[in-house]
Amino acid sequence: MRPHLTPPITDGEARTTPLAIAQVLRARIIGGNYAPGEQLVEDRLAKHFGVSRIPVREALRMLEAEGFVELVPYRGAFVAEVDRDSADHTLEIRAGLEPIAARRAAIFRSEDDLEVLRDAQARGDHATAREQYELLPSLNSVFHSALWSASANNELKNLLDQLKFKIAWVYSLNVRKNAKESWQEHKRILDAVEAGDDIAAEQAMRDHIDAAIEIHRRYPRR
Amino acid sequence: MRPHLTPPITDGEARTTPLAIAQVLRARIIGGNYAPGEQLVEDRLAKHFGVSRIPVREALRMLEAEGFVELVPYRGAFVAEVDRDSADHTLEIRAGLEPIAARRAAIFRSEDDLEVLRDAQARGDHATAREQYELLPSLNSVFHSALWSASANNELKNLLDQLKFKIAWVYSLNVRKNAKESWQEHKRILDAVEAGDDIAAEQAMRDHIDAAIEIHRRYPRR
DNA sequence: CAAGGACAATTCGTATACAATCTTGTAACA
DNA sequence: TGTTACAAGATTGTATACGAATTGTCCTTG
DSSP states (O other), X not given: OOOSOTTTOOOSOOSXXXXXXXXXXXXXXXXXXXXXXXXXXXXXXXXXXXXOHHHHHHHHHHHHHTTSEEEETTTEEEEOOOOHHHHHHHHHHHHHHHHHXXXXXXXXOOHHHHHHHHHHHHHHHHHHHTTOGGGHHHHHHHHHHHHHHHTTOHHHHHHHHHHHHHHHHHHSSOOOSXXXXXXXXHHHHHHHXXXXXXXXXXXXXXXXXXXXXXXXXXXXXX | OOOSOTTTOOOSOOSSHHHHHHHHHHHHHHTTOSOTTOEEOHHHHHHHHTSOHHHHHHHHHHHHHTTSEEEETTTXXXXXXXXXXXHHHXXXXXXXXXXXXXXXXXXXXXXXXXXXXXXXHHHHHHHHHTTOGGGHHHHHHHHHHHHHHHTTOHHHHHHHHHHXXXXXXXXXXXXXXXXXXXXXXHHHHHXXXXXTOHHHXXXXXXXXXXXXXXXXXXXXXX
């Protein structure tokens, strides 16, 4: 399967070529390999990945929808600029949506959801206690993703899944310093979700996001 | 410009062919011309629009990002199903975002923004008083769009602009009965935005959206 | 008669080729 | 010197053609 280009596209397992290309490009944009505003020339990318321009174009369309590139007709694709303001704006959107997810999760969570949340929480605590900070970003991602799934609102989950990459981009440089507080906040959210207390879950998540934004404001990356 | 296909694509002015096709398809999906779950065969659409499959594919990618179609690799594009739940879920997302926009609008609105808002409000009141209900949906859209612009959060505006179509889809059948109350609520929002009272604006918008959801729940479309 | 496999038909995936458009540099002109 | 016109180069837009995956059908086989 995927006849022409298995070698260059290193991504683990993407069902289609455009998806694989999009993942690589997204990771590079988040990782800062491309300068903001830089043009992504289709032909160059196509040669780089060893494919034709068609799948590259589709990948760029996906990244456009996620806000990582801007597509200008007859001009090309340009890496989006993430200035201080647009970072704030993205976090503000997150602040509007995550509390809703938490509230719903407290109502609709299944036993399986709780399982995953408890597990992520335990691993997070563990890693924090041992100061294995490099593990935290992915554990954090697991915790939040599990909450979105538990919210039983698929549109919301999809939206937050998309935002996730952008938030990762925003946060990319300053990994949150106060890991311990962060996982204490998670604990509070988890407790509320377990108890089925939707109001408390919403409030706990609101506090959690606000704290993250506060930290982000205090230690600006650029 | 747009060499090959000016006649079939009736859209007003879209800069590129895929955009024009996407607009037509979106309108048809919202308008109920395609059954939910129905497959949109690229070849058929291409012939219908008098273009090749390439621009059709790009249009479908856009609609996928907006949640109107589902793209399955090697199977095709299918019109999304909007059941009762997913409609609720979309409205819930809106309920999370619009109050933020209103709060920010109260802080950042320019004199031009206020101009547009006052104008929309006046026209809405006028149309309501004369019972010209057919004018209300577009005026309502103008009012809300102006608020999003005034919020000075471009990411939020883009997101709400996308959601707009889906919300239109959700509401498509039952135009809100109580137009008068709706525009009284707008008035309250506008007053708060004019006064620069961000807390009041946020609360007024929250009430407005909640009322809309309540109506929607009371008069289900399917 | 049910289960499994070969095959055909349909549809998507993408490589190639060429047309349309935009940008930039240059030269003629006021 | 500043401005416009134009041509060349680069890049995107899309039509065509063919390869690949999926699905359904019909045949075989136990």
